[in-house]
Amino acid sequence: MDFESLRASILDLQKRSRNLEPNAAERSTLNKQVENYADHFLNEIEMLKAFEVNKEDAEIIWASPITETPTDIGELLQLLSQSVDNTGLNPASGGHLGYIPGGGIYTSALGDYLAAVTNRYAGIHFASPGAVNMERLLIQWLCEIFQFGPESGGTLCSGGSIANLTAIVAARDAKGIKSSQVPKAVVYMTDQTHHCVHKALRIAGLEECIIRNISRDELDQMNTIELEKQIQKDQAEGWIPWMVVASAGSTDTGAVDPMQAISAICKKHNLWMHIDAAYGGFFKLCPALSNLFNGIEEADSLVIDPHKGLFMPYGIGAVIVKKETHLLHSHFYLANYMQDAYQSQAQYSPADLSPELTRHFRALRMWLPLKLHGLQPFRHALEEKLLLAQYAAKRLRSMNDIELRMPPQLSVVCFRITQGDNFNATNQAFIDYIQKDGEVFLSSTRIDNNLYIRMAILSFRTHLSTIDKAIEKLESFLTIT
Numbered sequence: 001m002d003f004e005s006l007r008a009s010i011l012d013l014q015k016r017s018r019n020l021e022p023n024a025a026e027r028s029t030l031n032k033q034v035e036n037y038a039d040h041f042l043n044e045i046e047m048l049k050a051f052e053v054n055k056e057d058a059e060i061i062w063a064s065p066i067t068e069t070p071t072d073i074g075e076l077l078q079l080l081s082q083s084v085d086n087t088g089l090n091p092a093s094g095g096h097l098g099y100i101p102g103g104g105i106y107t108s109a110l111g112d113y114l115a116a117v118t119n120r121y122a123g124i125h126f127a128s129p130g131a132v133n134m135e136r137l138l139i140q141w142l143c144e145i146f147q148f149g150p151e152s153g154g155t156l157c158s159g160g161s162i163a164n165l166t167a168i169v170a171a172r173d174a175k176g177i178k179s180s181q182v183p184k185a186v187v188y189m190t191d192q193t194h195h196c197v198h199k200a201l202r203i204a205g206l207e208e209c210i211i212r213n214i215s216r217d218e219l220d221q222m223n224t225i226e227l228e229k230q231i232q233k234d235q236a237e238g239w240i241p242w243m244v245v246a247s248a249g250s251t252d253t254g255a256v257d258p259m260q261a262i263s264a265i266c267k268k269h270n271l272w273m274h275i276d277a278a279y280g281g282f283f284k285l286c287p288a289l290s291n292l293f294n295g296i297e298e299a300d301s302l303v304i305d306p307h308k309g310l311f312m313p314y315g316i317g318a319v320i321v322k323k324e325t326h327l328l329h330s331h332f333y334l335a336n337y338m339q340d341a342y343q344s345q346a347q348y349s350p351a352d353l354s355p356e357l358t359r360h361f362r363a364l365r366m367w368l369p370l371k372l373h374g375l376q377p378f379r380h381a382l383e384e385k386l387l388l389a390q391y392a393a394k395r396l397r398s399m400n401d402i403e404l405r406m407p408p409q410l411s412v413v414c415f416r417i418t419q420g421d422n423f424n425a426t427n428q429a430f431i432d433y434i435q436k437d438g439e440v441f442l443s444s445t446r447i448d449n450n451l452y453i454r455m456a457i458l459s460f461r462t463h464l465s466t467i468d469k470a471i472e473k474l475e476s477f478l479t480i481t
């Protein structure tokens with residue numbers, strides 16, 4: 001190609017790809033339609049079901065493959081509505097009382113919108129000192145909530161699973177667990193520890209570690225007398241005890257392990273103390289619960305999910321560590337092509353502290369709502385959830401044929417129906433009934449071979465009327481069986 005035709009071809013391709021940069025009028029049209037969709041969704045949210053099966057609708061997306069030519073935004077929003085927002089679980093609904101509910105506060109979506117439009121590179125301080133400072137400020141705030149002290153630090157990530165993985169990798173390296181030692185290395189937890197911790201151990205090359213499930217007391221909290229005995233026994237027998245994983249809010253029952261006692265044991269025997277507070281961590285903002293969280297400040301690492309306890313849309317978790325250098329040690333990497341970025345290393349960058357290099361500018365989706373609303377409404381919403389759980393427990397306790405597993409420590413109410421010859425079958429029938437109805441969504445779990453119903457209250461849209469509705473559904477089930 002000669003020089004002039006090369007220029008002509010380039011200019012032609014520039015023209016042909018112009019659609020990728022909508023002009024002001026085109027943007028305005030797109031924005032209006034997307035905004036209308038979001039408005040419609042939010043205006044209807046009270047009426048929408050929390051769970052909808054509609055499996056056929058979900059398949060429609062396949063009938064619209066990626067092609068060379070454009071599709072109208074209206075048609076695409078219609079497709080989104082029918083095949084996505086009309087099927088399965090609706091985590092934006094206050095009626096979502098299963099698993100651990102998420103959030104989806106609107107102002108966080110605005111932060112995401114701005115983060116995507118400006119597309120700041122939030123991985124390295126040199127590239128966007130402001131975006132990195134914003135993340136550092138949020139991490140510092142989290143470290144202050146948990147009184148982690150002056151050497152602490154951390155990183156934002158996509159959720160609790162990746163946060164647990166990041167912490168476990170740092171713990172492994174800090175404790176010097178080499179691959180040859182893995183089969184002798186021992187990790188302590190309970191059978192209520194979230195499954196993503198097992199997954200993280202496996203991904204981190206620690207699958208062959210010995211897992212000791214320490215027994216639980218009647219509140220599902222780790223039995224620390226047994227923990228200490230087991231560590232001593234393992235040490236005496238030549239095993240390598242190196243980490244305890246405590247839960248600050250287990251997923252099944254919301255149980256908070258006795259962290260003060262666990263930290264004393266970890267210190268005495270030189271073990272890493274990791275706390276999975278993905279679900280329960282933000283309840284630390286409720287003064288009424290301060291005793292329950294005693295000892296959390298002693299942890300070496302802690303995981304917390306803003307997309308749970310701060311009601312943010314899915315896609316934001318955090319890990320904080322007592323000594324930031326531990327995260328740095330496991331994740332720092334200096335590539336030759338990055339040398340410009342490291343000439344003035346004023347402070348650590350997210351890329352030095354996590355597996356990610358290029359990353360979503362996720363600080364903005366957390367910072368904007370926290371600044372815009374202030375912390376108070378978040379605290380009040382969390383306090384409301386705690387009281388709703390107590391209210392639900394009171395109502396359940398007053399009913400016949402209902403057994404509360406234990407008083408709720410946080411906002412999960414775990415109970416079962418004690419009707420019929422086979423309790424498990426009755427409880428499964430109730431779960432089928434409630435999920436078919438779909439107005440509220442509850443999930444079940446199996447503890448010590450018994451099926452339990454879980455009412456997990458964490459959506460900022462779950463209120464008194466939601467709980468009344470869920471109890472009414474339970475009452476009507478009991479009358480028809």
Ligand SMILES: *Cc1c(COP(=O)(O)O)cnc(C)c1O
Nearest residue numbers: 100159160161194251276278279
């Ligand atoms: C939700 C949860 C996780 C996993 O977090 P994701 O954000 O779903 O990856 C881990 N631990 C506990 C206790 C949880 O509730």
